[in-house]
Amino acid sequence: MSDLLGQVYAAARPYLESLSTRPVQDGAALELLESLGGPLPAEGSDPGEVIERLLRVGAAAATTSSGPRFFHFVTGGVTPAALAADWTAALLDQNAFSKISSPFAHEVETVALDWLRSLFGLPTSWGGALVASATFANFTSLGCATHWWGARLGADTAADGLSGLPRMPVISSGYVHASARKALQMLGHGRTAVTVFARDGAGRADLDGMRAHLTGLGGAPAVIIANAGEVNAGDFDPIAALAGLAEEFGCWLHVDGAFGLFAALSPRTEHLVEGIERADSIAADAHKWLNVPYESGFALLREPARLGAAFGMPGAAYLPGPGDPASGYALLGSESSRRARSLPIWATLAAYGRDGHREMVERHLDLTQHLAALVDAAPDLERLADVPLCIVCFRAVPPGVSDLDEHNRRLGAALLADGRVYAGTTVYDGRVALRPAIVNWRTTAADVDLFVEVVRELNVALTIK
Incomplete structure (x- = not known):
């Protein structure tokens, strides 16, 4: 038992340290998921080998939704004390x-x-x-x-x-x-x-x-x-x-x-x-x-x-x-x-108290306004709603594109497939849009900046096509 738990502990440090820089989703790593399937084993395998395989596949193919660049679904991370x-x-x-x-x-x-x-x-x-x-x-x-x-x-x-x-x-x-x-x-x-x-x-x-x-x-x-x-x-x-x-x-x-x-x-x-x-x-x-x-x-x-x-x-x-x-x-x-x-x-x-959680919310409010300002300053992006809390609802508006809904659907799909950052599409007031949410304790201004950079990069690529 202690050896198996030691394997998990040994894998935890590099995984957690990678959260701030790794892609949210590595599309190539998803091929590893096939190694988890097949018929139910009759006799089973060495537990150490089983846990090694689970950690190897999981560390590569897991969606890093607990990382700072996951802006989809209003998903938080996990504080150290909570983990x-x-x-x-x-x-x-x-x-x-x-x-x-x-x-x-x-x-x-x-x-x-x-x-x-x-x-x-x-x-x-x-x-x-x-x-x-x-x-x-x-x-x-x-x-x-x-x-x-x-x-x-x-x-x-x-x-x-x-x-x-x-x-x-x-x-x-x-x-x-x-x-x-x-x-x-x-x-x-x-x-x-x-x-x-x-x-x-x-x-x-x-x-x-x-x-x-x-x-x-x-x-x-x-x-x-x-x-x-x-x-x-x-x-x-x-x-x-x-x-x-x-x-x-x-x-x-x-x-x-x-x-x-x-x-x-x-x-x-x-x-x-x-x-x-x-x-x-x-x-x-x-x-x-x-x-x-x-x-x-x-x-x-x-x-x-x-x-x-x-x-x-x-x-x-x-x-x-x-x-x-x-x-x-x-x-x-x-x-x-x-x-x-x-x-x-x-x-x-117990670890962070009322003040620590208030500070986290305040920081996220600041980051959300920072994101809104970046959107407002970008000529190829259009904010669709006020920003009262932690979500910025916006869409891409590249010149020369007549069907903006279809373009933004493709942009949302490209964003998820790219995997560097993560946010999906919605329909707001009849218009297809992105709606990134900031509620993860790890998220920084640099992560927000990268998100806007990736969105604009993919927007240009789709427009050229």
Whole structure:
């Protein structure tokens, strides 16, 4: 065992030291992936040879999404403390099901959740659950909303399901994310359950339309999804205004703050999340701007007791049930057996504190404005939206090109194939665009400069062709 772990340790240093200079993706190295396949071995191989092959192929072919030049998908890196704690989580191999399965994992999770609550300035009465991703954070939050909605109609959806009930009304702006729709899909409401009210092609919230719709429901309970950090340009719904609507019409307000919730850390951007403390639930990703390893999301609830009501397990003689002092977080979310994913969160917050994470957010805000300035100064690039947070939405506009959407699709594909830096395309207000996001603790101005240089270089090459 120690020899195998020694192989991983020996490979870690050169890999980590290469992150700041290596390409995000080496296309030639992807051919090595074939060496991992073939029939299932009957007798197996020497474990040392197996780990050597995995490390050799992985170090060459892995996407360096934890490096400073990965600007795709709003993906963070991994702080040193978080990485070491994640290794510790694998070493200790705790089942964070309950207090009885691991008092250690339960306590670390309790502290980590309280620190996250404090980090975002939420009242001490709030609680939450650690989950695998923002999608599961939305699932957990909207699962509590579903149970609340059913109770308003005199039903217990946790016990009896949705049969016989009307469809749960859900409204949002055009910023509503696919993960929220997927959560509603998994909860049995359907991905089309959301009624969108947008006042323009970008998706900005139509508050008047929402008010008219809620009035038309005649007092029936409904769910409002507010979006803190839209993925194409980093824009925000007016959370305080939506909180006012929720309070006026008796709605459940859920805030999807996958990465935008971290705006609360900076005095420059905290106004963007004004009103989040008036929400009923908040979903976010720790493996984005908190810079901890996958899989790490969290759901925060104004009334944390709703988690147990919605997700408590049916009784089993050998398992601790609701109210049992030996129970734990498995009864507050969708997973039963659970990895101790709290350890990296606890470690990065303990190591760098509130001030360290605020400084990181501030630095990323500066880098994002630097990127926006480079785009604005380039005659062959066009910014398409304001830059409120950590995303710059822009497209290439080379002279003489009539179909800019097709050109930018080709540019996005060329950027990913090139591999030196990484960012994909989206469609913003009907136009194909790039939308690089800066949330990695390693990213510097030099990385941003290189990104713009590569984009412009490939833009010229495609235009000449």
